[in-house]
Amino acid sequence: MLDTLLLQCAINKAWEYQTLALPNPSVGALLYAPQYGIISLQAHQKAGAPHAEVLAFAYGARKLFAHQGKLDLITHLDSLLSLPLTQQSEALHTFLIQNAQGLFQDCTLYVTLEPCTHFGKTPPCVELTKAMRPKRVVIGTSDPHTQASGGTKTLQQAGIEVVRGICEEAAQALLYPFVCWQHNGYFRLFKLAMRINGDYTSGQISQKATQIFTHNQRSVSDTIIVSGETFRTDMPRLDSRFATPPYDSTHTPNVEILTRSTLTPTINPHFTSRPAKICHSPDSLDTHKGFCIIEGGFGLLATLQQDIDMVLLHIAPNFYPNALPHASSNATHDTLYTLHLLHTTSHTGDISLWFKNP
Structure with missing residues (x-):
C-alpha cells in the first residue's frame, strides 16, 4: 500500500511537468526514509537539466545533511543547484558520489521510469543510483528507449532490491508524449x-x-x-x-x-x-x-x-450565465459564477469533476 501511494506521488509530480522535458520523458522520483518520511520529491523539468533521480538524491541529501548539522555541505550543494542547468547534472553527480555515499542505505527510491543507462547530455542515473545504494528501488515501468533501458538489471546485479509492477499502467500513460516522439x-x-x-x-x-x-x-x-x-x-x-x-x-x-x-x-x-x-x-x-x-x-x-x-x-471552474445554451431570463448576465473543485474521477473515458457550490 505504501509503495503504491508513494509511487503515485512521483507520477503526479511528473505530470506537473508533462511535455516540458521533450524530447526527454517526463519522470518523477521520490526518496523515502523510514526515520523521516518523504525527504525529497522531484521531477525532470527540461532536456539538459538534471534527471528526476539526481534531483531526488540531491534534495534528499540536503535534508539529511540538515539533520546531521553538516551546514558546509548544504552550502556547497546549494551553490551547485544554482549553476546553469546544463552544468548542474554532472556537478551534482560528482558531489553526491564524493559526499553522500552511505547516506541513503535505509531509504527507498521511487521512480516512475527505470534509471537510464546511457550517457547523453547528462550522466547515466543508474550509475549514481548504484553509488548511492538505497535499500530498495521501486520502478513504475521500463524505459521504451532501447539505448537507455536496462537499469533494472544493472541495479539488481549491484545487489539493490528492485520492485516492479506497481502503478505500471499509470507510469506508462505518463510516457505517452515521449513514446510518440520516439516512434514518430x-x-x-x-x-x-x-x-x-x-x-x-x-x-x-x-x-x-x-x-x-x-x-x-x-x-x-x-x-x-x-x-x-x-x-x-x-x-x-x-x-x-x-x-x-x-x-x-x-x-x-x-x-x-x-x-x-x-x-x-x-x-x-x-x-x-x-x-x-x-x-x-x-x-x-x-x-x-x-x-x-x-x-x-x-x-x-x-x-x-x-x-x-x-x-x-x-x-x-466558472461560467457566465448568458453564455449558457438556455440561460434563465432571471439570470444576472454580468456575474461570474465560480465553483470550487473538490475531486476528479474517471468513468471509462469520461471525467467527472466534483465541484462545491460556495
Missing part, C-alpha cells in the same frame, strides 16, 4: 481552455498558473497552429512571455494559421515583424516535426483529429 520523431498536442459549461470564447479563461504552464510549453515547442478565425478574432501573441525559469520567456515558436480565406498575418499587430505561415489545407501544416501545439476550438479539433496525439483541456 514528433508530438502533436491540442490545447483548449474552457469554462465548465463548454464556453471557450468569453475573454480570458485560464488563471495565471495555467497561463504560465501554457507559456512554459510554448517555450519548448517548435510550432503553434491556430485557425484563421482565432488569429483574426483574438489577435493572439502566441509567444512565451509568461514562461518562468528554467524556461525561456523569449522563445517564439513558428506560427502556422489554418484558414480557407485570404489572410495577411500583419492584420495582427503582434505579427507586423514576425513571420507566420498561412496554410489553406491541413496537409500543408508542419505537424510532423518536433513539438507542435495546436490551440483552438472544437471545430479545429475536429478538422485536425487525425493529426493530434493528445488533447489537453484546461477547465476553469
Whole structure:
C-alpha cells in the first residue's frame, strides 16, 4: 500500500511537468526514509537539466545533511543547484558520489521510469543510483528507449532490491508524449481552455498558473497552429512571455494559421515583424516535426483529429450565465459564477469533476 501511494506521488509530480522535458520523458522520483518520511520529491523539468533521480538524491541529501548539522555541505550543494542547468547534472553527480555515499542505505527510491543507462547530455542515473545504494528501488515501468533501458538489471546485479509492477499502467500513460516522439520523431498536442459549461470564447479563461504552464510549453515547442478565425478574432501573441525559469520567456515558436480565406498575418499587430505561415489545407501544416501545439476550438479539433496525439483541456471552474445554451431570463448576465473543485474521477473515458457550490 505504501509503495503504491508513494509511487503515485512521483507520477503526479511528473505530470506537473508533462511535455516540458521533450524530447526527454517526463519522470518523477521520490526518496523515502523510514526515520523521516518523504525527504525529497522531484521531477525532470527540461532536456539538459538534471534527471528526476539526481534531483531526488540531491534534495534528499540536503535534508539529511540538515539533520546531521553538516551546514558546509548544504552550502556547497546549494551553490551547485544554482549553476546553469546544463552544468548542474554532472556537478551534482560528482558531489553526491564524493559526499553522500552511505547516506541513503535505509531509504527507498521511487521512480516512475527505470534509471537510464546511457550517457547523453547528462550522466547515466543508474550509475549514481548504484553509488548511492538505497535499500530498495521501486520502478513504475521500463524505459521504451532501447539505448537507455536496462537499469533494472544493472541495479539488481549491484545487489539493490528492485520492485516492479506497481502503478505500471499509470507510469506508462505518463510516457505517452515521449513514446510518440520516439516512434514518430514528433508530438502533436491540442490545447483548449474552457469554462465548465463548454464556453471557450468569453475573454480570458485560464488563471495565471495555467497561463504560465501554457507559456512554459510554448517555450519548448517548435510550432503553434491556430485557425484563421482565432488569429483574426483574438489577435493572439502566441509567444512565451509568461514562461518562468528554467524556461525561456523569449522563445517564439513558428506560427502556422489554418484558414480557407485570404489572410495577411500583419492584420495582427503582434505579427507586423514576425513571420507566420498561412496554410489553406491541413496537409500543408508542419505537424510532423518536433513539438507542435495546436490551440483552438472544437471545430479545429475536429478538422485536425487525425493529426493530434493528445488533447489537453484546461477547465476553469466558472461560467457566465448568458453564455449558457438556455440561460434563465432571471439570470444576472454580468456575474461570474465560480465553483470550487473538490475531486476528479474517471468513468471509462469520461471525467467527472466534483465541484462545491460556495
